[in-house]
Amino acid sequence: MLSELWSEVRYRARALFRRGEMERELDAELRHHLEREAEKYEREGVPPEEARRRARRAFGRVSRAKEAARAARGTAFLESVVRDVRVAARRWRSRPAFAALVVAILALGIGATSGIFSLVDGILLRPLPYPRPDRLVRLRQAYPAIGLDTWALSDQNVAMYRDEVRGLASFAAWGRRGMTLERDGRPRRLEVARVTGDFFRVLGVDPALGRAFGRSEDTPGQPARVAVLSSGLWKSEFGGRASVVGSTIDLDGRPTRVLGVMPPGFAYPGPETQAWVPLGLDPTDRYGWYLTGVGRLAPGATLDEVRRDSRAAMWRWTKTMPGLFHGVKPADAGITTLVTPVRDAITGDAKRPLEVLQAAVLLILLIAVADIALLFANRAARRGREMAMQRALGATGGRIARQLLTESLVLALAGGGLGIVLAFGLVHVATHTAAVSLPRLSDVGVSWRVVAFTFATSVAAGLGFGLAPVATLLRRRPTASLAGAGRDEAGAATRRLNGALIATQLALAAVLLISAGLALRSFRNLTGTRLGFEPEGVSMVALPLPAARYDDDTSVVRTTSEIARRVRAVPGVSEAAISWRLPFGGNYNTDGYVVEGRPPPSGTGVETQTAQLAVGPGYFRTLGIPLLYGRDFDGRDRPGAAPVTIVDRALASRYWKGADALGQRIQLTGDTTTWFTIVGVVGSVRDESPAVAPMPHAYFPFALAPTRRAMLTVRTEGKPGPVLAAVRRAVSAVEPGIPLDDVRPLTDWVGRSLDTQRIIELLLGAFALLAALLASVGIYGVMSLYVTDRRREFGVRLAIGAEPRGLVRMVLGQGMTLAAVGVGAGLVGALLASRWLGSLLYGVSPTDPLTYGALAAALLAVAAGSAWLPARRAARSDPMAALRTD
């Protein structure tokens, strides 16, 4: 049985792929038979001519025997398909422009769709690479009454949620930190996550090599000196050697034992994380809010339960801290916990833009499909006579339909194939361009699901385009078409359908164009926003000092001041300064504050938040932040001197006019004993994104609040390259333990906050142009069809003295009526869509009349252009030629 099946397969494969050979064999075999038969008769004395005739008669019709033998091969159907495909390919080769247009339209439509859907699939749909990822939640807090929309967790908060919320089976927390890895005297900067002991248990992922650490290593305040490495770091820095596990590395100047290596793809809290170390969670530490919680829901527990229980725990906790909350009622102040599924937390900001892009490519696909339907309808009308002829010659309707379907399927598959190539290109660009900072990019690839989707789309499209003209053709009487009457019979119904398709296309294109226009204007607004500082020409160097040798403030201040002094002396450096952090650097400290002599708003006990950071002398000059009143920090601001602060205009203007702020005093809620005297007022800076309004800032002297993780800011003149090399040498001369692999221009950092937006707006703009282009192809197709259909009528009109210009006006009028209807509907659609764009828009009204008007006009102009070409053709109709076509 099985051997029989195998024989069938082998035989049919041969029949299909070595068809020529089998045909020759069949010929030879039959010839042999006929010769032998004829010889038999000759031997009986029949003359040769007559013998051959008799042999053939005895055999029957040779052609029928051959046909039957071929049928016996069992490949007749496949062969006819191959034949149809050959015929189709020949047909398209003789009409390359049409074929290329259809393939290009399909490839663009399908490519854009598949590419964007691959991104969406990888980023939004594919599960996170952890067991039961849907049970993982991120936990943060909020205290809106004092301006903290998100409020990190303190050590004590973490212990509280871990111990008191029953719905959490396990709970951990993490904070990011840059650390220095020193190997062979070469320091290197690492992105490290400091995590609590339950971290790996919560995520449910074991190291690929070695083991993880647990609670026993997470000793309060004194974490064990152990680390787990990321797969990426293990390969790049340690050559992927298994012997690294158990060895000791130098991390922040301290010997640290490597416990294990995580599997590739483990990227929590982020893909940039290179190592995990225990945090040393200290449940008695109530202040210092710098952690993010991550928990796993207990079996049966719901998100709502956990939200309720964790908020209750938070409210109980505020009662234990009367000093901080001053009798604030947590419910009134809006104090709460924010429990978010980890997936939403990770994809958060990317979700809306991706949805917008997804909607955009779907619109494109619709426009493309409508385009192709129009192109095929147009062709079918022109081929009416040819098909009528085929039918008259005896081709069955089914046969013609099959040929038409094959023709459209060939193009559809070619378009689909090319589309997949485009999709791969798009995904490659998205995942390999440094500028794109979408989350989970390592999880993105062109997936088989998307490929299947693409092929289904192209096959469905092919069948659809093929069938539409078949239906109209088969309805017509062949004689009518042959008589020529059929050509004018495109039919009012078909024409109405075409008109509707065109209007829809234009409406969709208008929605896309206007949405893209609004988004692009937002982007221009963002890039044009004054940041409050001048990032051009400024470079930044992280200056992490080895913890082992810098355990007191004095040594930190001495070394950082020396570095700043030496760097300022480098030729080409115009200014340099030390600070905690830089604008756009993320993680800023905020605190509530109290202004002397001003009772805080009722209920909260403090004013809203102010960003606070310590900066060295020259910081404002280096960054180009204007000093409006008073003085900069200088040598006077040393330990033991009177506490001073410099505030920015965003803070000062709330209470004082101009220089009146100088000499006033403020207090921070974290330190209720010290009053800081304001000695200067500087300009405000936008610190998070150009889209976020400046937050009040209070600056303090670095010498009074030093950190081992300071930043050095350098303003250079001329080409930064050689100057920065000298800066590096100056830094190394003071402290060779500082890794200098991360020196970069501040513009990089500032630009990066807009990169994702830039890419998305670029794509949206490209898609909108594509939509307009495709829609204009549609108009052109329909108007050409209209003109072809009525060529005779135009000819007659011209013959009896009609003005060509009148004809142009008539055809254009026809096209523009459709266009106006479409664009009008598009304006309404865009109004609805713009509301949904919401958060993507900045500084532009969703109903901005300029954008709507200009783009609607542009689209109408494009429509007029595409209708004008066929209109001109109508006017140039040769009356005689038009009449002769019968």
Added chain:
Amino acid sequence: MTGGRLDLPQGTLDLLILKALSLEPMHGWGISERLHAVSRETLEIPQGSLYPALHRLERKGWVEARWGTSENNRRARFYELTAAGRKQLARETEQWERLTGAVRLVLEMG
């Protein structure tokens, strides 16, 4: 016209071809001649339908074809029974005998 000649009942051609080939490998014309002769010129084998039948049997793996030299030194396509073909012959022979036996019983009735 020829009076004594019979048309083949449906489906028996395969059986006859398999039987003819069970004696020795043969080419198409040879099979046609052999069947004609052995049936004492009673069976009219439609020569044109011989080849589709041979190709069908080849596809099913019951016969194998290879090019060889014929008795008068010409290239011809020889067909040979395979092991599967031999089993099929036995099966079809048995079925044929049951069928003809049954038909005979009915005809001899009363």
